[in-house]
Structure formats: structure tokens, C-alpha cells
Amino acid sequence: MKVMIDLCVVPVGVGVSVSEYIAECQRILRKAGLKTNLHAYGTNIEGEWDSVFAAVKQCHETIHQMGAPRITTTIKLGTRTDRAQTMEDKITSVEEKL
Amino acid sequence: MKVMIDLCVVPVGVGVSVSEYIAECQRILRKAGLKTNLHAYGTNIEGEWDSVFAAVKQCHETIHQMGAPRITTTIKLGTRTDRAQTMEDKITSVEEKL
Amino acid sequence: MKVMIDLCVVPVGVGVSVSEYIAECQRILRKAGLKTNLHAYGTNIEGEWDSVFAAVKQCHETIHQMGAPRITTTIKLGTRTDRAQTMEDKITSVEEKL
Amino acid sequence: MKVMIDLCVVPVGVGVSVSEYIAECQRILRKAGLKTNLHAYGTNIEGEWDSVFAAVKQCHETIHQMGAPRITTTIKLGTRTDRAQTMEDKITSVEEKL
Numbered sequence: 098m099k100v101m102i103d104l105c106v107v108p109v110g111v112g113v114s115v116s117e118y119i120a121e122c123q124r125i126l127r128k129a130g131l132k133t134n135l136h137a138y139g140t141n142i143e144g145e146w147d148s149v150f151a152a153v154k155q156c157h158e159t160i161h162q163m164g165a166p167r168i169t170t171t172i173k174l175g176t177r178t179d180r181a182q183t184m185e186d187k188i189t190s191v192e193e194k195l
Numbered sequence: 196m197k198v199m200i201d202l203c204v205v206p207v208g209v210g211v212s213v214s215e216y217i218a219e220c221q222r223i224l225r226k227a228g229l230k231t232n233l234h235a236y237g238t239n240i241e242g243e244w245d246s247v248f249a250a251v252k253q254c255h256e257t258i259h260q261m262g263a264p265r266i267t268t269t270i271k272l273g274t275r276t277d278r279a280q281t282m283e284d285k286i287t288s289v290e291e292k293l
Numbered sequence: 294m295k296v297m298i299d300l301c302v303v304p305v306g307v308g309v310s311v312s313e314y315i316a317e318c319q320r321i322l323r324k325a326g327l328k329t330n331l332h333a334y335g336t337n338i339e340g341e342w343d344s345v346f347a348a349v350k351q352c353h354e355t356i357h358q359m360g361a362p363r364i365t366t367t368i369k370l371g372t373r374t375d376r377a378q379t380m381e382d383k384i385t386s387v388e389e390k391l
Numbered sequence: 392m393k394v395m396i397d398l399c400v401v402p403v404g405v406g407v408s409v410s411e412y413i414a415e416c417q418r419i420l421r422k423a424g425l426k427t428n429l430h431a432y433g434t435n436i437e438g439e440w441d442s443v444f445a446a447v448k449q450c451h452e453t454i455h456q457m458g459a460p461r462i463t464t465t466i467k468l469g470t471r472t473d474r475a476q477t478m479e480d481k482i483t484s485v486e487e488k489l
Binding site: 199200201203211214215217218221222232233234235236237239241269271273275277282283285286288289290292293 | 313371390
């Protein structure tokens with residue numbers, strides 16, 4: 098099952114600057130071979146369900162290993178059986194109506 | 196790794212009434228032996244990471260099998276390494292300060 | 294316009310324990326006369342759109358005044374025009390199918 | 392108070408294709424003079440709190456007028472008092488660590 102998710106990981110208890118943790122997640126997602134797009138409030142990720150969630154788990158494990166005692170994450174995730182749809186398809190579908 | 200999540204599954208393309216799909220998710224979560232608490236905008240779930248996400252995947256698969264062509268889900272998820280904390284602990288921790 | 298929201302406010306940069314901030318939000322929501330239900334990963338709130346979002350804004354302002362330099366919040370929000378529906382209605386609607 | 396949000400509006404009860412509703416939201420956000428960035432699972436928006444949430448309310452009102460009986464929306468929102476930070480700043484801050 099293909100899934101598209103939007104991942105926003107927030108390490109808590111390490112101060113206000115969290116970009117080094119987010120950068121580490123980007124490396125994990127790329128090593129996993131997942132298609133990603135970083136935006137200002139999260140990262141779009143596209144792939145097979147199991148690969149995507151294995152990478153999300155690895156992000157949590159790694160951020161804890163880097164020293165963050167607590168993590169709160171928000172995920173939006175979409176699946177559909179009616180047709181295949183990429184991240185670009187979704188954006189194009191809106192933009193061609195503007 | 197223990198995780199606490201808040202799960203909100205929204206079947207799309209099946210009309211405005213979605214409670215039968217949500218009820219089916221409740222059954223899946225309970226069969227999986229997970230601790231849950233249904234509220235008005237989602238379900239709190241507590242358990243081991245792999246068991247929790249296996250159940251979430253099963254919810255998506257089942258809702259598609261029930262006929263929903265598209266699902267959009269929102270998940271908040273928290274992990275912590277500094278101490279164990281249950282769903283009741285979190286609520287008590289706030290309420291004792293009121 | 295009536296709205297039902299699920300509010301999860303996370304102060305960042307104040308350590309791992311955030312319950313005193315959440316308790317202050319509860320006080321703000323109650324003073325605003327809003328119907329609320331605290332759960333383990335947020336608070337369900339029901340009311341008029343403007344009242345609800347004025348209270349959310351006040352939560353952010355107050356938590357900053359309490360010393361948190363950064364706040365990240367997740368809100369789910371639902372509106373419907375087909376019929377009135379309370380927080381209890383939503384829960385009952387699922388539970389009667391179990 | 393400046394705010395950065397990530398907005399994901401999901402009309403329910405109008406079938407699986409919702410891009411015309413999302414396009415209308417884009418028009419509302421642009422008319423409101425807000426800085427926006429559309430991605431595959433939502434839209435980043437930057438602006439003054441009151442302007443941003445007035446536009447979000449207008450999105451809900453307009454989508455209902457277009458015929459959607461129910462809307463479920465997910466918003467992530469961030470405020471900070473320690474320093475100003477744009478959407479580009481957040482992305483650059485991560486990318487320069489990669």
C-alpha cells in the first residue's frame with residue numbers, strides 16, 4: 098500500500114533550536130530511498146507504507162540517541178485505492194485550477 | 196519503544212457519515228490489545244510502537260475494503276526516554292494543577 | 294459558525310515538563326465559557342468560531358508571557374452545515390455501533 | 392503576533408476530488424495578502440495572527456457555500472518571541488546542515 102505523509106517532528110527538552118535534529122531526519126529519509134520534499138512546517142514523504150513508517154521510527158530512535166528526552170510528532174497521511182497520485186500530481190491538480 | 200498516539204481517521208468519498216468506519220477501527224484497536232480512549236476528535240492509543248502502527252495500517256486496509264476510496268488521517272505521536280508516562284498520568288498531571 | 298476543535302499546545306524551550314502551561318490553557322478556555330474535554334493528547338473544544346479562536350490566541354499569548362519562547366500547536370477543526378452535532382453526539386454515534 | 396501555520400482543509404461529503412475547493416482557498420489566501428507556499432499535503436502561511444485566522448475562517452465559509460456539508464481541517468501553528476523567522480529561514484536552517 099502506497100502512502101503519502103506529511104511529517105513534522107518536534108524534539109522537546111533540547112531548547113528552541115531543533116534544526117540539527119530535523120536535518121538528521123532528512124538524512125534518514127533519503128538513505129531509506131524515500132521521495133521527500135521539505136517545506137517550512139514539515140516534510141512530504143511518498144513511498145510504501147512499511148518503508149515510510151520504518152523511517153519515521155528510525156527518526157524517533159535517532160533523535161532520542163542524539164539526546165532529546167521527549168519528541169512530539171504530527172503526521173498527516175493519505176492512502177487511496179481509486180488511483181495512483183504523486184506529490185506533484187496533487188500540487189498540479191490545484192494549480193491548474195488557479 | 197513505547198508510544199502514545201492520537202489517531203483521527205477520515206474516510207473520504209463515502210458521504211458525511213463516517214461513524215461505522217470509526218467503529219470498525221475501534222474493534223481493530225481492541226483486538227490488537229491496545230489501550231485506547233475514544234474522544235470526540237480521535238482516539239488516544241498507548242502501546243509498543245510496532246503494535247500501534249500495525250493496527251493503524253490495518254485500520255486503513257479495512258476501511259478501504261469497506262469501500263472508502265480515499266482516507267486522510269492525522270496522527271499525533273509522542274515518545275519519551277526520560278520516564279514512563281501513561282495516558283492517565285498526562286491527564287492527572289494537568290488536572291492536579293487546576 | 295459553530296466549530297469543534299482538538300487543541301494540542303506544545304511549549305518549546307522550557308524543558309520536558311509542560312503541564313503547568315497546559316493547565317493555564319485549561320483555565321483560559323473555561324473562563325471563556327467554552328465546553329471542553331481534556332484527553333491525554335489534547336483538548337476537545339466546542340463553541341462559536343470567533344470565541345474558540347480568541348481563546349486559542351490567548352493561550353499562545355499567555356504561554357509566551359509565562360516564559361516559553363516558542364510554541365508549536367496542532368489543531369484539528371471541524372465545521373458542518375448539514376446538522377448540529379455535539380462532542381457527545383460524535384462519541385455516541387461510534388459507541389452505539391460497537 | 393506573527394504566526395506561521397500549515398493548513399490542510401478537507402471537504403467531506405463531496406466525493407474524492409477536492410482540488411477545486413483547495414484552489415478556492417488559495418485564492419482567498421492570496422487576496423488576503425498572505426505569504427503562502429502550497430505543498431502536497433497543505434499550505435504554509437505566514438502573517439499576522441488575526442489576518443491568518445480570518446482567512447482560514449473565510450476558507451471554511453466559502454467551501455460550505457460551494458456545497459460541502461462538512462469540513463475537517465488540520466492546522467499546525469507556530470509562534471515565537473525569541474526572534475523573527477520566515478518560512479525560508481526555517482528551510483535554510485535545515486538545509487545548511489545537510
